[in-house]
Amino acid sequence: MASSSNSAVYPVGIGAVPARPHPRVLSIAGSDPSGGAGIQADLKSIAAHGGYGMAAITALTAQNTLGVSAVHVPPVEFLRQQLDAISSDIDIDAVKIGMLGDAAVIDEVRSWLEEVRPAVVVLDPVMVATSGDRLLHETAEASLRSLLPLADLITPNLPELAMLLGEPEAPDWATALDQGKRLAAECGTTVLLKGGHLAGNDCPDALVNTSGLLRQDVIEVPGTRVDTRNSHGTGCSLSSALATVQARTDDWEASLREVKPWLLQALATADGLKVGKGSGPVHHFHHLEPALNPAGKSGDFAARLWAEAVPELEAIYGLAFIQGLQSGRLPEPQFNYYLAQDAIYLNGYSRVLARAGALAPTEEEQLFWAKSSQLCLEVESELHRDWLSTRPASTETGPMTRSYVDHLLATSASGSYAVLLAAILPCYWLYAEVGQQLHAAYVQAGAPSDHPYAAWLKTYADEEFAAATRKAIDFTDAAAAGASAQERKAMVEAFAQSCRYETAFFDAPRLFA
Numbered sequence: 429m430a431s432s433s434n435s436a437v438y439p440v441g442i443g444a445v446p447a448r449p450h451p452r453v454l455s456i457a458g459s460d461p462s463g464g465a466g467i468q469a470d471l472k473s474i475a476a477h478g479g480y481g482m483a484a485i486t487a488l489t490a491q492n493t494l495g496v497s498a499v500h501v502p503p504v505e506f507l508r509q510q511l512d513a514i515s516s517d518i519d520i521d522a523v524k525i526g527m528l529g530d531a532a533v534i535d536e537v538r539s540w541l542e543e544v545r546p547a548v549v550v551l552d553p554v555m556v557a558t559s560g561d562r563l564l565h566e567t568a569e570a571s572l573r574s575l576l577p578l579a580d581l582i583t584p585n586l587p588e589l590a591m592l593l594g595e596p597e598a599p600d601w602a603t604a605l606d607q608g609k610r611l612a613a614e615c616g617t618t619v620l621l622k623g624g625h626l627a628g629n630d631c632p633d634a635l636v637n638t639s640g641l642l643r644q645d646v647i648e649v650p651g652t653r654v655d656t657r658n659s660h661g662t663g664c665s666l667s668s669a670l671a672t673v674q675a676r677t678d679d680w681e682a683s684l685r686e687v688k689p690w691l692l693q694a695l696a697t698a699d700g701l702k703v704g705k706g707s708g709p710v711h712h713f714h715h716l717e718p719a720l721n722p723a724g725k726s727g728d729f730a731a732r733l734w735a736e737a738v739p740e741l742e743a744i745y746g747l748a749f750i751q752g753l754q755s756g757r758l759p760e761p762q763f764n765y766y767l768a769q770d771a772i773y774l775n776g777y778s779r780v781l782a783r784a785g786a787l788a789p790t791e792e793e794q795l796f797w798a799k800s801s802q803l804c805l806e807v808e809s810e811l812h813r814d815w816l817s818t819r820p821a822s823t824e825t826g827p828m829t830r831s832y833v834d835h836l837l838a839t840s841a842s843g844s845y846a847v848l849l850a851a852i853l854p855c856y857w858l859y860a861e862v863g864q865q866l867h868a869a870y871v872q873a874g875a876p877s878d879h880p881y882a883a884w885l886k887t888y889a890d891e892e893f894a895a896a897t898r899k900a901i902d903f904t905d906a907a908a909a910g911a912s913a914q915e916r917k918a919m920v921e922a923f924a925q926s927c928r929y930e931t932a933f934f935d936a937p938r939l940f941a
């Protein structure tokens with residue numbers, strides 16, 4: 429199933445930075461011995477994105493998940509020795525700058541940056557920790573402002589943004605965007621606005637640059653707020669991940685679209701780490717566990733279904749269609765066939781989702797399925813408008829599409845909400861998994877702009893779709909909890925059948941295009 433948004437076609441930036449599969453990324457930041465923020469978070473985040481991490485320590489903190497109890501800033505001469513030791517030997521592809529502590533440290537970093545001029549510089553203007561403890565001396569705020577023009581990207585949270593402009597904190601996102609534009613124009617750089625400090629369910633981020641460097645002045649990437657207190661170090665993790673991915677893609681938008689879903693999943697899985705009594709760290713390496721495997725978070729039943737899905741997932745990765753899509757060698761008629769069949773499928777799927785809405789036991793679920801049903805139709809018309817209007821492809825329903833939709837319709841006629849959800853789920857779950865994998869592989873390969881399916885592959889990093897998938901999993905799990913033994917057996921069968929159709933659907937272009 430095609431993802432719900434994000435399918436705009438945009439060019440990959442062609443800049444001076446060559447694509448590098450394993451960027452050498454230096455973090456210049458403070459140490460958090462409890463491992464959640466500072467250089468410790470940066471090194472994990474860089475490694476999680478395939479970079480080679482290095483660290484020059486500006487300050488030592490004594491802190492844990494409850495707060496900072498002491499800060500020690502070593503002599504700046506020693507910081508300079510660390511920086512020189514690295515840059516005299518190693519080519520640095522990207523630098524992330526975090527806690528600086530005081531004005532002398534800022535001056536030293538500025539003088540080193542002016543000499544070495546790394547290709548990518550991301551500056552996270554760390555001032556106050558989540559716990560409320562100061563990490564930058566008050567007298568150093570003016571020095572920090574003067575460092576901003578040396579960065580390619582600045583990543584302030586809303587209080588930091590306000591401080592850098594000398595204005596009150598933005599009460600809403602629209603004001604924050606306005607402040608971001610002014611800061612970007614003032615410093616001649618790109619600003620990443622972060623929505624973590626907003627009230628409400630949304631956690632958007634936005635790249636802002638008013639000089640024409642981006643596709644448009646403001647590029648917003650939406651995000652749903654994860655309900656967790658374990659968000660220590662999100663800012664550090666985000667900025668170092670962006671530095672790493674940017675060294676590979678040379679495209680801030682592509683970098684943010686890759687990093688944001690990763691960060692949301694790191695937050696969504698943070699509670700499982702069980703570190704400390706306060707605001708614990710995020711899970712940087714959640715993707716080493718099956719990305720959406722709910723074994724920890726959801727109930728046993730979803731885990732059991734997942735066990736059914738794994739062999740199908742492996743079969744999908746082995747398909748010539750998927751490999752061709754990834755390598756770019758997929759014959760175009762097959763791609764066109766796939767898109768046309770996807771549009772037909774989505775029309776049928778939308779009817780089945782509407783039926784789930786009709787059977788749903790709670791208003792929350794009813795609303796979710798009704799909205800999903802509508803979204804399917806929107807994606808169907810988007811496919812026709814943006815992708816199929818210029819491509820020759822048959823509009824006839826292919827045999828696999830027909831069989832898959834017939835299976836879903838038959839299940840929806842059974843009247844069991846639980847069994848219907850089990851049949852619906854693979855389209856979300858497998859698509860989200862395959863999409864994430866294909867997108868990651870594309871970015872890992874340096875996001876080549878001459879890849880014939882680049883625009884399509886970019887649509888796969890869709891956090892909204894990943895969030896909807898998690899919801900669909902949770903609803904299925906809850907439905908299983910209230911189902912009879914017989915229904916649960918039927919659920920496993922319906923789920924397994926849909927998984928097989930998912931594989932067949934991806935294989936159909938090879939056979940029928």
Ligand SMILES: Nc1ncnc2c1ncn2[C@@H]1O[C@H](COP(=O)(O)OP(=O)(O)OP(=O)(O)O)[C@@H](O)[C@H]1O
Nearest residue numbers: 585622623624625631633652653654661662663664
């Ligand atoms: N609860 C949450 N759910 C989803 N995303 C979040 C949440 N909290 C923060 N984020 C995201 O994390 C990133 C960091 O945002 P935030 O505004 O919290 O920055 P910060 O204050 O510098 O981070 P830190 O908490 O490390 O100090 C952004 O991408 C933001 O959208």
Ligand SMILES: Cc1ncc(COP(=O)(O)O)c(N)n1
Nearest residue numbers: 458459465466557558660661
């Ligand atoms: C060394 C260091 N650097 C940065 C932060 C900010 O992270 P957070 O705002 O999540 O506490 C921190 N607490 N410690």
